Structures are given as C-alpha cells and as structure tokens.
Amino acid sequence: MLRRSGEPLVFGEAFVNDLRDEANEAFAHFTDRLNGNTMFITKHTLGSLFDCEAHYLAPDEFEWTPARAKGQVSHRAIQLLINWRGEPVPSDLVDDAVARLINEERGLGMWLESIGPADEADLRAQACDLVTKFMECFPPLDPRSRPVTESSTQWPVDGPILLRGRSDLTIGRPVGRESRKLIVDLKSGRVVARHREDLRFYALVETLSRQVPPRLLASFYLDAAQAVTEDVTEGLLRSALRRTLDGINALIELQVEDRPATKSPGASCRWCPLASTCAEGQAYLSADDDPNR
16 A cells, blocks of 8 residues: 555646745745744644644643653654664563663653653553554565655744654655655554644645655554555645645734634543633533433
C-alpha cells in the first residue's frame, strides 16, 4: 500500500510557484497586522485552534503522565531503531531513549528523571508495546530508501510567521521534480479526522520549503497494524494552504485584535480546563454520556 506504483508523479513548477506566491502574499498582509508579534504555526496549533478557540486560549495545565509520555519515548526509540546496527530488542531501545531524553534536560527529560518506580514501569510497558508493534509492522528499512525519523521542516527561513513540521517517518526523496517522498505519522488508538489534516499540513510545509511535494501521506495505526493513506494532489495542497491561512488569520484576530473566542463543543471537552464552567461543554458531555442518545 505504501510502495510507489503507476506513472511518475510530477507537479508542475508553475503550480508550486503559485502556491508559494499565494503564501508569501498572505504572510505579508498578516505581518502588517501583527504589531511586531511573532507566530510559530504547527499542526498542534492549527488542530487545537480549530477544535475550539476558547480551549486553545485557556491556561495550559499540562502535566506529564506515562500515557502522555509514551508517544515521545517510543518515537525516540524508533528513531534509534532505524539507525541501529544489529537487531535490538524493544526494551533496550526504550531504555536508551529514556536515558537520552533525560540527558537533554528539557520538560519531558526532567519529568522522566523524577518519576517513581511504578510510573517508570508503566511508561516502559506502554512504550515497549508501541515499539514492538512498529517492529512487527515494518520490516527493516533499506538505507537506500532514505528513511528518516523526526525530520524537521520549516518555511520560510525567517520572518514573523514560521510554519514548522516534524514528521515521525519519511521514506524516499524526490528525483528532480518527481515526487517520491512518503510521509508517515505513527498513531495509537482510533482514526481521527484531525490526523489527516496534520499530514496535509506537513505536505504543505514540505512543498513550500523543498519545492517538490511528497507523493503520499499515511497515518499508520500501530494498534490495528493498518495505514490510512491519501495521495498528494494540487487540490489537497491548496486546501491545506487555505486552512493554514484561515488559522493564522484567526490567531491574529484572537491574540492581537482581541476578538472574543468562539466555543466549539467536542471530544476535547473531556480534558478542557474550562469544562466545569462552560455551559456548552457541559451540555455536550451530558449528551455524549447519555445511553439513550
């Protein structure tokens, strides 16, 4: 499903230039409204904003737990796996990943250094599970396919508004103007529409920065051992740009121009710090929990 097939995929240079021109023109307009502020736009920024503006602007009460840390730990372990010589076992990869994160002395690393034996065992179990599933689903990747983990992409090179992406796994590289790169996001749990939007954002940033779009996007669900894929098209990239520009416009309205935030009740109400005082959120949660609904 993830292999290349059919005719070579080539996006016209004029299309890519037009996409970049539209983005540059919009960024110039937005810069005039920023009043000297800067913005870093990621998939998380856009996803959280479009889920619910009020939730997005709420004070961040995030705290690390084993369930929240398992993704980053397993991703770092998979990063080691891709470049490991030999056949490591998942628990060794997870232990090395934890040690490296602790050495970085940042938020997650500081938490990892302070956790007790029970949380450490819980985290290792969950991360080992994900790494094991990855090893079962993906055969050893041929180095000639240029597999890269946690690959960062940014556009433009500098300015008050920067788009930033970090994909879990990329495979392949463009050859001339032929699109051959596959971008993979590793997921646990169920399929969520936002996952597809995240990958479209990655494809947009890749196109704006590298000037050659990827060929295919894949959310790979480790629990189900199945990929949900989407071909990259001109329409997909134009839609991703429009969504990104709409998000930047909304952020400027909210953070610079003081527009009141809208409320959009949904699944995120379950972990929103405003839920206890939000009438819309309470109504959504009550209806969602109603067995007769």
